[in-house]
Amino acid sequence: MKTVLKYIGAVIALIVALAPIYWLVTISLKREIDQFAFPPRWIAFTPVLTHYREAFSSGSFSVYFTNSVILATVSTFAALTLGVPAAYALSRFTWPGDAREEIAYWILSTRLLPPIVTIVPLFLMLREAHLLNSLAGLALVYTAFNLPFVVWMMRGFFDEVPKEIEEAAMLDGESRGGALLRVVLPLVKPGLAATAVFCLIVAWNEFLFALILTQTEAAMTLPVGIASRVTQYEIKWGAMSAAGVVAMLPVLIFASAAQKYLVRGLSLGAVKG
Amino acid sequence: MIRRLANLFRVEGFKWIAPAMIVLVALSVYPLLYSVKVSLTSASGAFTLAHFRRLLDDRILFAAAWQTLLFTVAALAIEFALGLGLALLVDSLGKARGFFRAGLLAPMLLPPVVAAVAWRLIYNPQFGALNGTLRLLGFDTTRLTWTSGQSSALFSVILVDIWEWTPFLFLLLSAGLQAIPVEPVEAARIDGAGAWRIFCDVTLPLLKPTILLALLLRGMDLVRIFDQIFILTQGGPGTATETLSLYIYRTAFRFSNFGYAAAMSFVLLAVATFASRRLIRAMGPRRA
Numbered sequence: 156m157k158t159v160l161k162y163i164g165a166v167i168a169l170i171v172a173l174a175p176i177y178w179l180v181t182i183s184l185k186r187e188i189d190q191f192a193f194p195p196r197w198i199a200f201t202p203v204l205t206h207y208r209e210a211f212s213s214g215s216f217s218v219y220f221t222n223s224v225i226l227a228t229v230s231t232f233a234a235l236t237l238g239v240p241a242a243y244a245l246s247r248f249t250w251p252g253d254a255r256e257e258i259a260y261w262i263l264s265t266r267l268l269p270p271i272v273t274i275v276p277l278f279l280m281l282r283e284a285h286l287l288n289s290l291a292g293l294a295l296v297y298t299a300f301n302l303p304f305v306v307w308m309m310r311g312f313f314d315e316v317p318k319e320i321e322e323a324a325m326l327d328g329e330s331r332g333g334a335l336l337r338v339v340l341p342l343v344k345p346g347l348a349a350t351a352v353f354c355l356i357v358a359w360n361e362f363l364f365a366l367i368l369t370q371t372e373a374a375m376t377l378p379v380g381i382a383s384r385v386t387q388y389e390i391k392w393g394a395m396s397a398a399g400v401v402a403m404l405p406v407l408i409f410a411s412a413a414q415k416y417l418v419r420g421l422s423l424g425a426v427k428g
Numbered sequence: 429m430i431r432r433l434a435n436l437f438r439v440e441g442f443k444w445i446a447p448a449m450i451v452l453v454a455l456s457v458y459p460l461l462y463s464v465k466v467s468l469t470s471a472s473g474a475f476t477l478a479h480f481r482r483l484l485d486d487r488i489l490f491a492a493a494w495q496t497l498l499f500t501v502a503a504l505a506i507e508f509a510l511g512l513g514l515a516l517l518v519d520s521l522g523k524a525r526g527f528f529r530a531g532l533l534a535p536m537l538l539p540p541v542v543a544a545v546a547w548r549l550i551y552n553p554q555f556g557a558l559n560g561t562l563r564l565l566g567f568d569t570t571r572l573t574w575t576s577g578q579s580s581a582l583f584s585v586i587l588v589d590i591w592e593w594t595p596f597l598f599l600l601l602s603a604g605l606q607a608i609p610v611e612p613v614e615a616a617r618i619d620g621a622g623a624w625r626i627f628c629d630v631t632l633p634l635l636k637p638t639i640l641l642a643l644l645l646r647g648m649d650l651v652r653i654f655d656q657i658f659i660l661t662q663g664g665p666g667t668a669t670e671t672l673s674l675y676i677y678r679t680a681f682r683f684s685n686f687g688y689a690a691a692m693s694f695v696l697l698a699v700a701t702f703a704s705r706r707l708i709r710a711m712g713p714r715r716a
Binding site: 161162164165168169171172173175176178179182190191193194195197237238240241243244245247248249250251252254258260262263264265267268269270271272273274275276277278279280295296298299302303306356359360362363366367377378381382385386392395396399402403406407410411414417418421422423425426 | 432435436439440441442444445447448449451452454455456457458459460462463466514517518520521524528530531532533534535537538539540541542543544545546547548549550554555557560561563564591595596599600603604638641642645648651652654655658659662672673676677680681686689690693694696697700704707708711
């Protein structure tokens with residue numbers, strides 16, 4: 156009896172969690188006449204793909220999609236390139252006094268700055284550098300945003316690798332960098348992949364920086380493109396929902412791939428769940 | 429200070445972290461300093477304290493700060509209670525645990541913009557799924573205007589946040605529950621303690637570090653809330669759902685008053701710094 160009640164509770168929670176997502180998917184697949192019918196058509200409707208075609212073959216959503224892909228990939232790669240050596244140094248080298256922890260927490264504190272605080276100066280700085288409305292400008296910002304996260308996550312993963320392993324490799328004639336690349340990184344590969352996945356998700360989902368730093372059609376990302384449609388006078392719900400579904404699918408796929416590290420990734424590496 | 433910095437340059441690891449530090453200084457520290465300058469500059473380019481004086485008698489700012497506080501406290505309390513309840517519930521389900529957990533996490537992984545769009549489809553008073561379903565069940569929905577009603581807007585926006593972020597507290601608290609050793613719980617049971625007593629006296633104290641961390645992480649994000657409200661209501665109707673982030677955004681990018689926006693952002697920074705200090709302290713001992 157008690158078990159049955161528990162399952163009923165869990166199923167209700169699951170329905171509440173998934174119903175809005177399901178509704179968005181159905182709107183993207185419904186003809187206009189079904190979208191806003193009364194009573195609402197939760198299940199019975201004829202699915203069509205016209206909205207996806209409208210959004211991505213003729214509409215500008217394919218431009219936004221490409222922009223989002225490029226931005227997420229480039230900024231993740233840059234954040235890893237800069238962050239992995241830093242994390243390794245914080246994990247391995249000897250530092251004077253408390254320098255190790257002080258540097259680590261300073262790096263973390265830059266991540267905890269509310270974006271709205273740095274957005275005004277960043278906007279003015281990028282305007283001066285003629286980097287507004289360019290993917291390069293936004294990629295820079297995303298790199299700096301993800302960098303502290305990379306350092307904290309990767310430092311945790313490096314800490315778990317015994318020092319002796321690379322010391323042995325260095326005795327065999329490897330340099331520091333060689334030992335990192337050929338011995339240590341292969342050992343932390345799952346952690347590295349998880350870290351990359353979280354950077355990709357953050358860059359892919361990010362809205363505020365993109366909203367302010369890219370205002371031309373050619374430079375918009377997928378979230379900004381969707382948002383610009385919501386605030387328009389006449390909203391094309393079908394095409395927008397289709398774009399929304401396309402925006403959420405990669406995230407759900409990536410997140411399920413990194414499920415094992417979800418807790419660690421979402422708590423900035425603080426909880427080793 | 430200078431000698432310590434000079435010492436740092438000689439450390440072997442310094443050249444490994446230097447590139448990362450340069451990027452962070454250029455794109456986090458420098459903007460912050462630049463922001464100080466902007467906040468002290470008038471529209472004509474002269475030095476001024478007017479922006480900071482204006483902070484003191486800006487009624488909209490007070491309203492936005494109050495709404496941000498209300499939003500943060502209400503959402504955090506409910507998300508915590510629901511998240512803990514769900515964590516305990518799902519934890520006790522045995523084999524089906526993984527299935528439920530994966531499904532329950534979906535809302536927080538979506539791009540916030542997409543989540544907000546889904547809720548606009550649901551909340552719309554005329555053709556939305558929520559009022560439609562309620563009407564189907566025989567309710568009168570003429571007065572249920574959700575995000576477009578002056579008095580219900582803030583509540584409706586909080587509801588979306590609860591939907592979206594309860595999974596986050598659920599996830600962290602689940603992880604915390606699984607990390608609790610079984611022995612103290614077993615010992616209490618053998619001593620004859622009831623389930624409620626065990627929960628209050630054994631489980632909760634052991635879970636406390638995780639609870640603190642989860643509340644701080646979520647609280648910091650709530651204080652700066654922007655995306656969902658921007659899509660759902662743009663701060664309206666009127667200023668019913670305006671938060672600090674939205675007001676700063678409007679001031680800077682709708683009214684082009686960068687100086688005042690920068691001054692206000694230091695208010696938000698002060699709140700966030702207070703929270704992040706606590707967070708950093710809470711994260712500290714875990715690494716040792």
